[in-house]
Amino acid sequence: MSLEVAVAAALFVGVLAYALFGGADFGSGFFDLTAGGARRGAEVRTLVDHSIGPVWEVNHVWLIYCLVVWWTAFPESFAAVMTTLIVPLLLALLGIVLRGASFAFRKYSATLSQARTFGVVFAVSSIITPFFLGTVAGAIASGRVPAEGYGDRWSSWVNPTSVFGGIIAVGTCAFLAGVFLCADAVRAGKPDLASTLRTRTLGVGLATGLVVFIALIPIQIDAPTLADGLERQAAPLIICSFLAGVATLWLVWTDRFALARLPALIAVATVISGWGVGQYPWLLVDEVLLADAGGADATLRALLVAVAIAGVVVGPPLVLLFRLTQTERWSR
Amino acid sequence: MIAEALALATEEPAGLLPARQQMAFSLGWHIILACFGVAFPTMIFVVHLLGLRGNEVALVLAKRWAKVSAVLFAIGAVSGTVLSFEMGLLWPGLMGKFGDVLGLPFAFEGLSFFTEAIFLGLYLYGWGRMSPRLHLLCLVPMAAAGIFGTFCVISVNAWMNMPTGFRITASGDVVDVEPWKAMFNEGALLQFLHMWLAAFMVAGFVIAAVYAAGILRGRRDRHHRLGFTVPFVFGSVAAVLQPVVGHILGIRLGETQPAKLAAFELADTTEQPAPLRLGGLMIDGEPRYFIEIPNWGSFIARGSFDLPVRGLDTFPASDLPPVNITHIAFQTMVGIGSLLMLAVIVYWLLRWRGRDLLDTRWFCWFAVAAGPLAVIALESGWVATEVGRQPWVVYDVMRTVDAAGDNPGLWWVFGTTLVVYTLLTIGAVLVLRSMARRWREDGEELPSPYGPAALAEDGR
Numbered sequence: 001m002s003l004e005v006a007v008a009a010a011l012f013v014g015v016l017a018y019a020l021f022g023g024a025d026f027g028s029g030f031f032d033l034t035a036g037g038a039r040r041g042a043e044v045r046t047l048v049d050h051s052i053g054p055v056w057e058v059n060h061v062w063l064i065y066c067l068v069v070w071w072t073a074f075p076e077s078f079a080a081v082m083t084t085l086i087v088p089l090l091l092a093l094l095g096i097v098l099r100g101a102s103f104a105f106r107k108y109s110a111t112l113s114q115a116r117t118f119g120v121v122f123a124v125s126s127i128i129t130p131f132f133l134g135t136v137a138g139a140i141a142s143g144r145v146p147a148e149g150y151g152d153r154w155s156s157w158v159n160p161t162s163v164f165g166g167i168i169a170v171g172t173c174a175f176l177a178g179v180f181l182c183a184d185a186v187r188a189g190k191p192d193l194a195s196t197l198r199t200r201t202l203g204v205g206l207a208t209g210l211v212v213f214i215a216l217i218p219i220q221i222d223a224p225t226l227a228d229g230l231e232r233q234a235a236p237l238i239i240c241s242f243l244a245g246v247a248t249l250w251l252v253w254t255d256r257f258a259l260a261r262l263p264a265l266i267a268v269a270t271v272i273s274g275w276g277v278g279q280y281p282w283l284l285v286d287e288v289l290l291a292d293a294g295g296a297d298a299t300l301r302a303l304l305v306a307v308a309i310a311g312v313v314v315g316p317p318l319v320l321l322f323r324l325t326q327t328e329r330w331s332r
Numbered sequence: 333m334i335a336e337a338l339a340l341a342t343e344e345p346a347g348l349l350p351a352r353q354q355m356a357f358s359l360g361w362h363i364i365l366a367c368f369g370v371a372f373p374t375m376i377f378v379v380h381l382l383g384l385r386g387n388e389v390a391l392v393l394a395k396r397w398a399k400v401s402a403v404l405f406a407i408g409a410v411s412g413t414v415l416s417f418e419m420g421l422l423w424p425g426l427m428g429k430f431g432d433v434l435g436l437p438f439a440f441e442g443l444s445f446f447t448e449a450i451f452l453g454l455y456l457y458g459w460g461r462m463s464p465r466l467h468l469l470c471l472v473p474m475a476a477a478g479i480f481g482t483f484c485v486i487s488v489n490a491w492m493n494m495p496t497g498f499r500i501t502a503s504g505d506v507v508d509v510e511p512w513k514a515m516f517n518e519g520a521l522l523q524f525l526h527m528w529l530a531a532f533m534v535a536g537f538v539i540a541a542v543y544a545a546g547i548l549r550g551r552r553d554r555h556h557r558l559g560f561t562v563p564f565v566f567g568s569v570a571a572v573l574q575p576v577v578g579h580i581l582g583i584r585l586g587e588t589q590p591a592k593l594a595a596f597e598l599a600d601t602t603e604q605p606a607p608l609r610l611g612g613l614m615i616d617g618e619p620r621y622f623i624e625i626p627n628w629g630s631f632i633a634r635g636s637f638d639l640p641v642r643g644l645d646t647f648p649a650s651d652l653p654p655v656n657i658t659h660i661a662f663q664t665m666v667g668i669g670s671l672l673m674l675a676v677i678v679y680w681l682l683r684w685r686g687r688d689l690l691d692t693r694w695f696c697w698f699a700v701a702a703g704p705l706a707v708i709a710l711e712s713g714w715v716a717t718e719v720g721r722q723p724w725v726v727y728d729v730m731r732t733v734d735a736a737g738d739n740p741g742l743w744w745v746f747g748t749t750l751v752v753y754t755l756l757t758i759g760a761v762l763v764l765r766s767m768a769r770r771w772r773e774d775g776e777e778l779p780s781p782y783g784p785a786a787l788a789e790d791g792r
Contacts, residue, residue, distance in 0.1 A: 072435020295432025
C-alpha cells in the first residue's frame with residue numbers, strides 16, 4: 001500500500017466514524033424536531049438529552065480529525081474543495097455552531113420557553129448540517145471540484161448527485177439515531193416511548209433505503225465515474241448495505257432493538273464505504289488521483305505516526321465512554 | 333490609524349480584508365474560551381480534591397464549576413471548529429502550499445482535543461456513577477490535554493513567526509519538508525509558555541472576579557471566599573511568572589522579527605542605546621505624545637542597556653506592519669500585565685502580614701476589574717504578535733495577500749459571523765446567569781428542561 005493510500009484510509013476511518021457516531025447524534029435532532037409539543041415531546045427530548053449528552057462532543061471531534069488530516073496530507077485538494085464548495089461548507093458550519101451551542105444551552109436553560117427556543121435551533125440545525133455535508137460529498141463524487149479550485153460556487157453542489165447525497169445523509173443519520181434511541185428507551189424502562197419511536201424509525205428506514213436505490217439512477221447520468229465504480233468494485237458493499245438494511249428493519253419490526261444496532265451500523269458504514277470505494281482511485285473525481293494528491297512523504301509518514309498514537313491514547317478511553325453510556329448504571 | 337485601515341482596505345485581493353477581520357474576530361473570541369478549556373480542569377481538580385478530603389464547600393464548587401465548564405467547552409468546541417474551516421475557506425493560499433508543513437501539530441492538537449472531550453464526558457456524567465477516586469482522576473488527562481493542545485496550536489503560530497522545516501526552490505515549490513522540525517521549531521516552547529500562563533491569568537482572574545462581585549454584594553461566606561481564592565492563586569502565580577517569560581520571548585525579536593520589535597518600541601530610527609517610550613503614536617513617521625525613559629528600550633528589547641534597537645526607517649515601507657496598532661496593543665499588554673503582577677504581589681504580601689484586602693471594597697472592585705483586564709491583555713498580546721508579523725503570514729516567506737482567497741461575498745460571511753457570535757454570547761450569558769440564580773435559590777441539581785417541574789411551571 002502506498003503512503004497516500006494508507007493516509008487516505010486513515011482519513012476515511014474518520015469519515016466513517018463521523019458518519020456513524022456523529023450521524024447518530026445528528027439524527028436524534030430529527031426525532032427531537034418531530035416529537036410534538038412541549039408536553040407530548042418531553043419524553044423523547046429527555047431521552048435525546050440523556051442519550052447524546054455524554055458523547056456528542058467526542059463524536060464531533062471526528063470532523064476536526066478529518067479536516068486536519070485532509071489539509072495536512074492532501075493540502076492542494078483541500079484548498080480546491082474549500083474554495084469551490086464554500087457555500088455548502090459555510091451552511092454546514094453554521095449548523096454545527098448553532099447545534100452544539102444550543103444543545104448545551106438547552107440542557108441548562110432556566111425556563112421551558114428558553115429550552116424550547118434552544119431546542120428548535122438544535123433540532124433544525126441537526127438536520128441542515130448533514131444535508132450540506134452530504135452535498136459536499138456529492139460534489140466531490142460527481143467530479144465538480146476542479147483541481148485548481150474555485151469551481152462554480154452554485155452548480156457544484158446544486159445538482160442531482162449532491163442533492164441526493166444530502167438527502168441520504170439526513171436519512172441515514174435519522175435511521176441510525178432511531179435504532180439507538182429505541183434501544184435506549186427500552187433500557188431506560190420506557191416501552192411505550194420505544195414503540196412510538198419504533199414506528200418512526202421504520203418509516204425513516206424504509207424511506208432512506210428507497211432513496212439510496214433511487215439515487216443510483218440519476219447518478220448514472222450525473223456522475224458516470226462514480227456510477228461505474230459503484231457497479232464494479234463497490235457493488236458488494238452496496239449489496240451488503242441492502243441486506244443489512246433489511247435485517248435492521250426486520251429486527252426493529254420484531255422489537256429487537258439492541259440487536260438491531262449492529263446491522264444498522266453496518267448498513268450505513270457500507271453505504272459510506274461504497275461511496276469511498278466507488279470513487280477510488282480518484283481523490284477529486286475526474287480531476288485529481290489519490291496517488292498524485294499527497295503532500296510531502298515525510299509529512300504522510302509523520303501523520304501515520306500521529307494516527308497510531310491516537311489509536312493507542314484515544315482508543316481505550318473512547319471505548320470505555322461508549323461502553324459506560326450503553327450500560328444500565330449510566331441509564332438512570 | 334485611519335490611514336492604516338484605509339491602506340489595508342485598498343489592498344488586493346477582494347478576500348483579504350474580510351478574511352482578516354473574520355479571522356481576527358473568530359480567533360479573538362475563541363481564544364478566551366480556549367483559556368478556560370486549558371486552565372479550568374486544573375482548578376476544578378483542586379477544589380474537587382479539597383472536597384474529597386472533607387471540605388463540603390469545595391465539593392459544591394467542583395460540581396458547579398464542572399457544569400459551567402461544560403457550557404464553555406461546548407461553545408469553545410464549536411468556535412474551534414469554525415477556525416478549522418476558516419483555515420481553508422479564508423486562507424486557501426496558505427493551506428494549499430504549506431498544509432503539509434504546518435499540519436502535523438494540528439493533528440496532535442486534534443488528538444488532545446479528542447482526549448479532553450472524552451474525559452469531559454466521563455467527568456460530567458461520572459458524578460455518583462464512578463468511584464470517587466477514578467472520577468477525580470478524569471480531570472488529569474483533561475488538564476494534560478490542555479497543556480499539550482496549547483503547545484500544538486502555538487507551535488503553528490510560532491512556525492508562522494519563525495518558519496522552518498522546508499525549503500523553497502527557485503520556481504517557488506515547497507520541498508524538503510520536515511514536519512517534526514516545523515512542529516518543534518525554536519520559537520514554539522517559549523511562545524507556548526507565554527500563552528499557557530496567559531490562559532491561567534484569564535481563567536483565574538475572570539472566575540475570581542465573579543466571586544469578588546458576589547462578595548461586594550455582601551455574600552461573604554466560605555463559599556465565596558474559596559471560590560475567589562483558588563482561581564486567584566492560579567492567576568497570581570501566572571501573573572508573576574508571565575513578565576519573565578514575556579521578557580525572554582521579547583529579547584529574541586531583535587534577531588527574528590526586527591520590524592515587529594521596532595513597531596513595539598515605536599523606534600522610528602535606529603538608536604543606541606534606545607529609550608523606552610511609554611504611550612505615544614506614530615504620526616506622519618514621527619513618534620509623538622510619549623514619555624521617554626532613557627536606555628530602558630535597549631534593556632527591554634535586547635537585554636542590555638547599550639545595544640541598539642533597529643529603527644523602522646531601515647525597512648522597506650512594504651515590509652512594515654501597521655505600526656500604531658502593533659505598538660498600542662503591545663503596550664496595553666505589558667501595561668496590564670505589569671499592573672496585575674504588582675497587584676497580586678501587594679495582595680499576597682499584605683495577606684502574609686495578616687491583612688486581607690478582600691475585606692476592603694476597593695480591592696474587591698479591583699478584583700472584579702482584573703477579569704476583563706486579563707482578557708484585554710490577552711487580546712492585545714495576540715494582536716501585537718499577529719499584526720506585528722504583517723505583511724507576512726509566514727514571516728519572510730509568504731505575504732498575507734498571497735494566502736487569502738478571492739471568493740466574493742466574504743463580507744456577508746463576516747456579517748453573519750458577527751450576528752451568530754453575538755447570539756452565542758447572549759445565549760451563554762443568559763444560561764450561565766440563570767444557572768447562578770438557581771444555585772442561589774434552590775441548591776445543586778438543575779432540573780431537566782423538559783422534566784415535570786418545568787412543565788408544571790409552564791402551566792400547560
